[in-house]
Structure formats: structure tokens, C-alpha cells
Amino acid sequence: MKTEILDLTPVSPGSRRQLTRHFWDAGGGPKVYLQAALHADEMPGAILLWHLMELLDTAEAEGRITGQISVVPFANPIGLTQWLQGKPQGRQDLETMQNYNRGHFDLAALAGDALEGQLTQDAGQNTKIIRAAFAKALKALAPKSENEELRQRLLQWSHDADLVLDLHCDHEAVMHFYTSSSHPALTEALGRCTGAVLALMEDTSGGNAFDEAHTAPWRALQKRFPDHPIAQPTFATTLEYRGQRDVSDAQAQQDALNMMAFLGAAGVISGAPKPAHPPALQTPLNGAGEVFAAQGGIVTWALTPGAMVEKDQILGHVSDPLTRRRLPLLAPNAGLFFRRDLHPFCLKGQGLAHVAGETPVRSGDLLSN
Template sequence: MTPETRDLPADSPGRAHRLTCLRYGSPGARPKVYLQAGLHADEMPGVLTLQHLAGLLDAAEAAGQVTGEILLVPLANPIGFAQWVQHKPQGRQDLESMQNFNRGYPDLAPRAGDALEGRLTGDADQNAALVRAALTEALAAERATTEVQALRLALMGWSHDADHVLDIHCDHHAVLHLYASPARPEVTDLLCRATGSALALVQEVSGGNAFDEAHTAPWAALRRRFPDHPLTSGPFSTTLELRGQFDVDDATAAGDAANLMVFLTAIGALAGQAAPAHGPGLHYPLGGALECFAPQGGVVSWQAAPGDMVAEGQVLGHVTHPMTRRRLPVTAPCAGLLFRLELWRSCLAGQGLAHVAGPEPGRDGHLLSD
């Protein structure tokens, strides 16, 4: 393993943050796999899991079993990790700009597409290499004026030409689930079966330029721009949600790391035979994940739990007004899998409280939360 560090330019005099990437295997070997955790820096399940995974990869490398190249960024967001306000971690948004750390990644397609005009061939693999090189050049042309922008570019500098990109997050209270583009459904299925993911939320473009999509959306855009030239489906990229924010313990993380080793073996980044231990997850459109909202402010009590299959209109819990004692139900907006609940047990009227994923897309436009 070769560690590599990258210093971010300091916005504030005297304060600087450093990124670390652990590199396994031979530079340039394929498949190239990139894993990071803690981009939302208050989400620790993935950070602990990558600690366990690093130990397993150390052993695999010592045994000569790393056949691809594996890059592991154990804490993708040291800026957010340092943000605490009133004794609570605030790792989701940059406190200066209130920008979500997982939005606003550069769209490399326009510049890469311009560079590819007249250069694509009739060979899909050759075109894939040309596209990868054009994306590298487009990324190199991006300029950062803030530390957060520099963070985005530094992470993509390691990840942008990978064959598989796993950005590991977690939800509030949730079952293991993931977000992916429709580009590589066989890998989506494999990752579900390797990790035990109950649900894959699939969408080509969700809005907001999240990290995972910054790797797949340009390939889709370039396929649309150059319809007369064959092009491979490009990389697999996902946001893997390792359950909820408090699902952080060594036994769970060790199990998740072992499951990721199964995935890495199945895609050929590690030698050996892999046997995913889980059944297939549900594959639903992201637009089919509908939110329930608080009917009033008050205290939230749930009678359903993440992982429950629910019927449309089913009572999932209640919000009780503590002064009037009025108790109103929270009902399922569609039939499907209740896959997440909000962290807090108090709410204001109109706030989102939970999501149910169903098979029919019920919304479009910007599909991700802020």
C-alpha cells in the first residue's frame, strides 16, 4: 500500500486540511476501483468500514492478491469533519457557503465533448480510452477558488478515471441501500447481493451534480452527443448508504468490509472466487421514492421501522402536539419499502419525516435532498 497525501489550499490563514489516499495494487492496473467515506463528514459507518477494509486489503496485498488498482480515501472531507456547532457535528454542508459537500461537482461533459469532436472511431474500447483522456484533460482545466472547490477537484483527481466508484455514506435511520445510474445494472445487482443492500434507487440524472453522478453523467451525455459512434457504458458509480448514523460498531463494519472484499473479488480487482451472500435488492427508480411530511409540529413516534414493506395510506407513526394533545397520523405516500426515517424525534409542521420507495416514478426534477 502506498499512501498519498494532498494538501488543500487554506481559506483561512494558518489553517490547512490534508487528504490521504491509500493506493493498493499497481498504478494503471484495471479494474481501477475508488472508495471513499465521510464526504458527509457526520456519517461514520463508512469511515469505520474503510478502516476494516484497509486491514483486509493490507493482507490481500501481502498475499499478492490485488490484481486491479484500488484507491481508498478513508476520510474524504476533513473540512466538514472539523465543523462542530454547539456540540453537534455539522458535516453535511460547508458552514461558510452552506453548500452540500456532495453537490456541485464539475460537469466535465461539455469540455470533454468539444475535445472529442472529430476524434471518435468505430471502436467502442478505443473510444472509451479517448473519452477517459478527454475527461482527465477537462478535469485538469477546472479551477478552484475555495477550499471546498479544491476538495471536490482533489477527490475527483483520484476517482474520475476509475472503473468503479463507491462513495460511502449513511442515512439517518435506514436499511442498507444505494443510489446508482442505470448504466451498469449488472454491477448494481452485484453490489446489492454482495453487501445485502435492500434497495437500489436508480436514476440517470438526479440533479445537483452529486459525486457519484459526476462519474456517470458525462458518459451518458457524450453518448447522446455522439450517437453515431459506439461507446461503452462507462464506469459504475454509486452512493452506498450504510444504514443509519448510529449504526457504527466494529462487528457491523467488519462484516461490511468483508462484503466489500467479495464485491472487489467479483469485479476482478482481487484474485479468487467470490460468492455474494445476499439476495437481490429491489431496483426502483429514484423518482419512486416519496417522502412523508409532518402534519403538524410536535413529537414523532413511529410504529413502522426501516425495512417494512408498507401499503399506500398505511399509518407509519404519529406526530403529537404536546400542548393540545392532538395526535395526527403519518401515512405512507405510496406502497413500497419504508427505507429511511429522520434522525430527530421532534418536528416542525411540514418537515420531511421518512421515505417510502415504490416501483412507479412519482416525481422528477431535482430528486436529492439538500
């Protein structure tokens, strides 16, 4: 293992933040980039990477690393320091309230003009040319804030990876992941290896989340340069490792072993565990219907995430003890009740849960804030 530490440019006198990457490099083979805690209040992925790094050390000692693996356990040193009134607030940048996992740089927009007249009739060669143009465009950026510099640095590490795995968690949820349609075999392998029960599929979800920043640009360049063959070389995914409180060594050790199985399936290590799970249920991201609170009050749940439900089935209730009115929370569509809010109290109109169905029920930006 080697370690690279980058200093972010100080934004105020007397303070400095650093970004750390550990990597295991066999000198060739597929390149994998894993990060956790981009939403800095989400620890299940970070503890998974703690245990994964021990397994990677052993694999390296046994000569079983066959690719390049980068691990960034804390991808957001800015968010890690954001605590308010005793609670971590790592989802949004407190200075701008921008979600740390939205609005990442658009590599096709940054590098597109420089690619005019540069592409060939060879898709493999074009992948190299495009990745080089991405690297050059990222280097030329002049970040206007610490958060922008953080985004630049993370993309500089990840933009040329063949696999990008961004580890997150939900409020309370079964394990699921988001990905695009571009690599169906890896999508199936990811479910079979990790045990995720649901894959939410979308090519353009809006908001340019970190995973999408690695796949959408290739689609945009395919449209812009239709006379040249352009591949989709990167498999990128956002993995939701259950809920914010699902942090334990026992679970993370098993998740790390499961991740080793996926790294084996992706050809980055040899002698990996075999996939031990059924494939994840695949539904379109726009088929995930949201349940909203019709009044403010106390939230109680009748079902736990993981239940298959019918449309209008009762998931829980919101009770107002002042008016003594209790309203049901009804499934907006049939499908898998896969996530719900962490807090047992809500405001009127608040989104409280999602049910993943086969039929599109939403349009526009498909990601929450």
C-alpha cells in the same frame, strides 16, 4: 499499500488541510475508487474502510490483489472540522450552505468542446480519449474556493476508475444504494455481496451528486456525438450504510468482508468471499414517496425501516401536547419503508421518511438537500 497526501491550498494564513489516499496497485486490472465521509458527519463508511484496509493488506501480502484499489477514508477534511454547539455539521459547507454531495463538476461540459473532431469509430479507444480529455479539463480548473478545490482533487483521483463507490449513511435506514441503469450485472452483484436490501435506480437524479458525476457525462457525450460509439465504462454508486448511529466494529467488519466479496465479483481481488445475500429490491428513485409532517411536534414511530407497507398505512405519529392533537404519518405509497428521520421532534411541513415503491410519484430534482 502506498499513500498519497495532497495539500489543499490554504484559504487563510496559518492553516492547511490535507487529503489522503491509500492505494493497493497490482499494476493493471480494473480500477476501483472508494471514499467515505464526503458528508463529514457520516461515519459508518469510514469505519468500514478502516476494516477493509486491513483485509486489503492481507490480500496484498497473499498476492490476491489483481487490480488497482484506492481508498479515501475521509473525503472531506473541510467538513470534518465543522462542529457547532457540540454537534458535527458535515453535510453542508457552512460558508455557502452548499451540500457537499451536490453540484460536482460536469465533466461533459468541461471537456466536450475539446473532444470535437477527436473521437474514432472504436468505443474502447474513445473511452481512453475521453478519460484523457477529462483529466486535462480537471487539471485546467482554477478552483475559486477550498470546497471547489476539494471537488477537483477527488475527481482527479476518481474520474478514470471503472468502479466508484461513495460510502454514505442515512438518518435511520436499512442498507440501500443509489445507482444508474448502466451496469445491471454489477448492480445485482452489489446487492448480493453487501446485503443491501434496496437499489434506488435513476440515470439523472438532478444535483450532480459525486456518483452521478462519473456516469452522467458519458450519457451526455453519447448524445452530443451520436456518430461515434461511446461506452458507459464506469459503474458508480452511493451506498447508504444504514443510519448515522450505526457505527460498530462488528458491523463494519462484516461490511468490509462483504465489500471484499464485491471487489472479488468486480475482478479486483482473487480468493474473495462468495456473495451471501439475495439481490436488492430495485425500484425507481422517483418511486420513493416522502412523508411530511402535517404539524410540528414530537415524532414517534409505529414501524421501523425495513417494513413493507401499504399506501396510507400508519408509520408513526406527530403529537402536539399543547393542542393535544395527534396526527398520523401515513405511507404516501405502497412499498418498502426504508428510511426515517433521526430526530424525535419536527417542524410543520418537514420531510420525515421515505417509502420506495414501483410506481413513479415524483419528478424534478430527486435528491434531498
